[in-house]
Amino acid sequence: GAGVSQSPRYKVAKRGQDVALRCDPISGHVSLFWYQQALGQGPEFLTYFQNEAQLDKSGLPSDRFFAERPEGSVSTLKIQRTQQEDSAVYLCASSPRWVGQLFYEQYFGPGTRLTVT
Amino acid sequence: QQPVQSPQAVILREGEDAVINCSSSKALYSVHWYRQKHGEAPVFLMILLKGGEQKGHEKISASFNEKKQQSSLYLTASQLSYSGTYFCGTAQGGKLIFGQGTELSVKP
Numbered sequence: 001g002a003g004v005s006q007s008p009r010y011k012v013a014k015r016g017q018d019v020a021l022r023c024d025p026i027s028g029h030v031s032l033f034w035y036q037q038a039l040g041q042g043p044e045f046l047t048y049f050q051n052e053a054q055l056d057k058s059g060l061p062s063d064r065f066f067a068e069r070p071e072g073s074v075s076t077l078k079i080q081r082t083q084q085e086d087s088a089v090y091l092c093a094s095s096p097r098w099v100g101q102l103f104y105e106q107y108f109g110p111g112t113r114l115t116v117t
Numbered sequence: 118q119q120p121v122q123s124p125q126a127v128i129l130r131e132g133e134d135a136v137i138n139c140s141s142s143k144a145l146y147s148v149h150w151y152r153q154k155h156g157e158a159p160v161f162l163m164i165l166l167k168g169g170e171q172k173g174h175e176k177i178s179a180s181f182n183e184k185k186q187q188s189s190l191y192l193t194a195s196q197l198s199y200s201g202t203y204f205c206g207t208a209q210g211g212k213l214i215f216g217q218g219t220e221l222s223v224k225p
Contacts, residue, residue, distance in 0.1 A: 004158075031211070042119075042204045042215030043159065056211050091158065099211035105149075106213070108158035 002026065004109035006092050012115045013082045021077045021112045025094030032075050033106060034067055035091040043091055049075060050099060061086075082116045089113050118142055120207050122216040129195050129223050137219045139205030140187040148181055148188040149206040149213060152199075159204065163190070195223045 005024045013019050025032050031050055035043035036059075045059040051072035060067070064083075069075040079086055093106035120141045127135055139148060146167045151159040165181040165188055179190045192199055200223045206213040 033211070033213070040218075042206075042218050045212045045214065048211040050211075059212065093159075104208075105161040105164060106151075106159075107161065108151075110158050 004092055004094055004107055006090075006109040006112050008112060009110065010113050010115075012117060015084060015116055016081055018078065018080045019082055019114065021079075021090050021114070023075045023077070023092030023094075023109060025073065025075070025092070026096070026107055027073075029094035029096050029107070030072075031095040031097065031099055031104060031106075032069055033093040033095075034075070034077050035093065036061075037089045037091055037111070039088075046077070046090075048099065055099070079114075082114075084116050087114055087116045119214055120148075120205055120216040122203075122205055122219045124219060125217070126220040127222070129221065131197060131223055131225055132194055133223075135192045135195060135221060137190040137192070137203050137205075137221070138187060139189070139216055140185075141207050142186070143207070145181070145183060145186050145188070145207055147208045148179075149208065150177075150179060150188075150190055151204045151206065151215075152201045153204065153218075154201040162203075192221070195221075197223050197225065199223050 033048040034046040037043045047057040049069040064080045066078045089111040091111045093108045095104045097104040148165045150162040153159040202218040204215045206215045
């Protein structure tokens, strides 16, 4: 079946522009996660949803970052007034399990590479 | 706090074995392992739970030492397809904290 998809795959933004990154999780997956990955580093947690509820947003770097999943499926990560330090790959992952279950394997999308110039 | 992985990088010949370690300064309840090939998405390998349960993948196995707060990933008879960066992650609720990664290169 179809995996997690993300769009756009590449985005170049001028400093100060707003961007919106989209994630289409695997159909029926209840949990959805966003990560930021800098070059040569591991993915860094940003936020996660269980259905439409955002249960943890402690990893969002600033109030310029905002994520939503209004109908419990597609999610959008929005970055306002982009800065150069926002340049990274943004990964989305989904899981068929509730986070409270012991095993919650995550299925990652290919990521969106954001470059802020 | 981010788990620490060792080694940072390893080069193998096909058929050789490798061990990747993941240590945490915090008490561990579960350890997740993922592999990421260059330019691709991370792929789930395994989850280990306190108490010994695990959910695994292929010919890769792992151990979880609760007392030492560490996990080890064992890659035996490595294949070219094993090349990539391996990440361990420790779960804190829904938040998965990844280590810095171990880059594994398998040469023919």
